[in-house]
Amino acid sequence: MKLFIDAGNTRLKWCLEDGGGVIQSGTGILDEQVHLEGLEYRSEISAIAVSTVASEARREQLAASLADLCPAPVRFYWAEATRGGLRNAYPDVARMGADRWHAMYGAWLSHKSGFAVIDAGSAVTVDYVDARGQHLGGYILPGLRMMVRSLQNDAARIWFDPEQVLETAPGKSTGECVNHGLAWLSGAMVERVQSDARTLGLKDILVTGGDADRLIGLGLSGTLHPDLVFAGLRAIDAEDASG
Numbered sequence: 001m002k003l004f005i006d007a008g009n010t011r012l013k014w015c016l017e018d019g020g021g022v023i024q025s026g027t028g029i030l031d032e033q034v035h036l037e038g039l040e041y042r043s044e045i046s047a048i049a050v051s052t053v054a055s056e057a058r059r060e061q062l063a064a065s066l067a068d069l070c071p072a073p074v075r076f077y078w079a080e081a082t083r084g085g086l087r088n089a090y091p092d093v094a095r096m097g098a099d100r101w102h103a104m105y106g107a108w109l110s111h112k113s114g115f116a117v118i119d120a121g122s123a124v125t126v127d128y129v130d131a132r133g134q135h136l137g138g139y140i141l142p143g144l145r146m147m148v149r150s151l152q153n154d155a156a157r158i159w160f161d162p163e164q165v166l167e168t169a170p171g172k173s174t175g176e177c178v179n180h181g182l183a184w185l186s187g188a189m190v191e192r193v194q195s196d197a198r199t200l201g202l203k204d205i206l207v208t209g210g211d212a213d214r215l216i217g218l219g220l221s222g223t224l225h226p227d228l229v230f231a232g233l234r235a236i237d238a239e240d241a242s243g
């Protein structure tokens, strides 16, 4: 069995698979130790594959605590210049978050007519890939929680209870102005991605990450792929194993 880990800036997601598919999946916590809630079959894990955007210090901590969890070898997978016809637009691919490359590769495997990937996590990333597999580049924006936190922490007179509304009408209280404002901004991003996709001739829009369903709720005509990073990571791991 193989254990796949996607360690973002907010949450750690894990997925246990054998040749036949997913056996178990869940979220985890990384403090001094890594806690993968609900993980069974620990002794049957033969290898661990990780995609992470955590700091180098946290990555080392993750590697050390995975070694305590089970004796299986751990391999970290990073962004690449090219794979299977997909080509990265970054001249310095080492700078790209591993999650973005793995999500793009996951999308590329089943969408060959050009696509946009939106990963609405701690940060929101948008990446465009054309029908030839050329990554056209992307965008990095603050995520929803990040924006809420910055308004709470960096503005002295903004008091509000964060609420995840889909309402975008002009607000008539601080709370409405903030909560509707975030929905309005996210909705504008959705329209922008859709208009770019039309202009660039990208057929599909795939969305993943903790706030993915919120973007669908705001009118995004895309498909929800909660496991897109795992789809890419799993395929790359299998390809490398088969030489």
Ligand SMILES: Nc1ncnc2c1ncn2[C@@H]1O[C@H](COP(=O)(O)OP(=O)(O)O)[C@@H](O)[C@H]1O
Binding pocket: 007, 008, 009, 010, 011, 012, 120, 121, 122, 123, 143, 144, 145, 146, 208, 209, 210, 211
């Ligand atoms: N249970 C949850 N815990 C944390 N964030 C959540 C949860 N449910 C939804 N979210 C939203 O998802 C975002 C994190 O998404 P996720 O894809 O897990 O991030 P990352 O990959 O950066 O760790 C948060 O910014 C928040 O807006």
Ligand SMILES: CC(C)(COP(=O)(O)O)[C@@H](O)C(=O)NCCC(=O)O
Binding pocket: 008, 009, 010, 053, 095, 096, 097, 098, 099, 100, 119, 121, 122, 123, 124, 125, 140, 143
């Ligand atoms: C942009 C990100 C912070 C998104 O990470 P996440 O929100 O999923 O935790 C991550 O992909 C990252 O650290 N990227 C490095 C910079 C880059 O991709 O250019």
Ligand SMILES: [K+]
Binding pocket: 119, 120, 121, 122, 123, 124, 125, 209
């Ligand atoms: K993200």
